[in-house]
Amino acid sequence: MHFFIYLYDKMFSLEGSCYLRSIGVSLGYICRTSSITYYFHNFDATLTKYWINGCRGQSSHNLLQQEDPEYNVKRQTLYDYYHPLEFDPAIPLDEKAKLMVEWWEKTHALLIEGGLTYNAIQNSVAEATIAFRDGVTELFELLEEKGVPVLIFSAGLADIIEEVLKQKVHRSFKNVRIVSNRMVFDENGRLQSFKGKTIHVLNKNEHALDMAAPLHDHCDDLNGLGDEKSSLKKRTNVLLLGDHIGDLGMSDGLDYETRISVGFLNDKVESSLESYRKAFDILYLNDSSMHGVVKLASHLCSTESD
Numbered sequence: 001m002h003f004f005i006y007l008y009d010k011m012f013s014l015e016g017s018c019y020l021r022s023i024g025v026s027l028g029y030i031c032r033t034s035s036i037t038y039y040f041h042n043f044d045a046t047l048t049k050y051w052i053n054g055c056r057g058q059s060s061h062n063l064l065q066q067e068d069p070e071y072n073v074k075r076q077t078l079y080d081y082y083h084p085l086e087f088d089p090a091i092p093l094d095e096k097a098k099l100m101v102e103w104w105e106k107t108h109a110l111l112i113e114g115g116l117t118y119n120a121i122q123n124s125v126a127e128a129t130i131a132f133r134d135g136v137t138e139l140f141e142l143l144e145e146k147g148v149p150v151l152i153f154s155a156g157l158a159d160i161i162e163e164v165l166k167q168k169v170h171r172s173f174k175n176v177r178i179v180s181n182r183m184v185f186d187e188n189g190r191l192q193s194f195k196g197k198t199i200h201v202l203n204k205n206e207h208a209l210d211m212a213a214p215l216h217d218h219c220d221d222l223n224g225l226g227d228e229k230s231s232l233k234k235r236t237n238v239l240l241l242g243d244h245i246g247d248l249g250m251s252d253g254l255d256y257e258t259r260i261s262v263g264f265l266n267d268k269v270e271s272s273l274e275s276y277r278k279a280f281d282i283l284y285l286n287d288s289s290m291h292g293v294v295k296l297a298s299h300l301c302s303t304e305s306d
């Protein structure tokens with residue numbers, strides 16, 4: 001099925017089964033006013049498929065199998081306790097944030113105590129039920145070629161996300177930065193600690209500004225835009241991808257001019273459709289591919305260089 005948005009002077013088609021909300025500013029305007037665009041992606045169930053061969057795809061957190069299986073059971077017990085609390089509407093947000101920190105810190109402690117090795121991460125990813133949506137590699141290649149900064153936000157584990165990219169895409173991308181929990185390994189490849197502040201589901205968006213600025217500079221340098229960057233920074237536009245309404249907060253605090261948000265509604269379509277349609281500019285259903293986003297990104301990038 002094809003849907004069309006009439007944007008400024010171009011007819012644009014987005015492939016797949018999707019809903020559109022009218023975008024306040026025309027694409028032509030976006031392209032004329034800025035030559036740099038940020039892309040913000042959420043990882044689990046946005047870049048990755050929700051279903052794989054009839055099974056629920058695993059997240060970067062739950063695919064991990066420690067050498068000592070007792071620790072997998074312990075982490076699962078924490079999940080069973082805290083996961084319902086994450087979605088309990090009766091718990092106030094500040095209290096919930098404390099519970100999420102508690103959950104993440106206990107989980108991280110179990111990974112250290114259980115002696116997790118990098119080797120176990122590699123094996124876990126190799127055996128995991130995880131796959132990127134079709135078109136993700138094309139999207140990353142396009143954005144790298146155009147020097148567009150990409151931030152992947154996740155409350156999961158950066159080292160695992162990198163390993164998934166390595167094993168499934170077989171390469172890394174110099175314009176991509178992962179904003180997630182990062183592990184520190186000792187010389188034997190054994191987990192020693194975690195770097196920086198714990199990033200959980202309710203605070204992952206707070207890091208947008210810190211992480212965006214250096215990556216933006218890096219991509220400006222790649223593009224030879226060093227001198228112009230201060231003025232370009234003020235005219236930043238954002239393409240944001242997520243599978244939860246809360247993912248829209250990924251761009252909070254950024255001084256952008258225009259944002260196009262793309263949502264992936266993977267589950268409970270009937271009960272969530274209305275709220276997702278209101279929240280996202282473009283909404284894909286049924287575990288759709290990334291091809292429509294590639295088309296949109298490629299249109300944005302090609303018009304930029306006209």
Ligand SMILES: [Mg+2]
Binds near residue numbers: 043044046242243
């Ligand atoms: Mg997600």
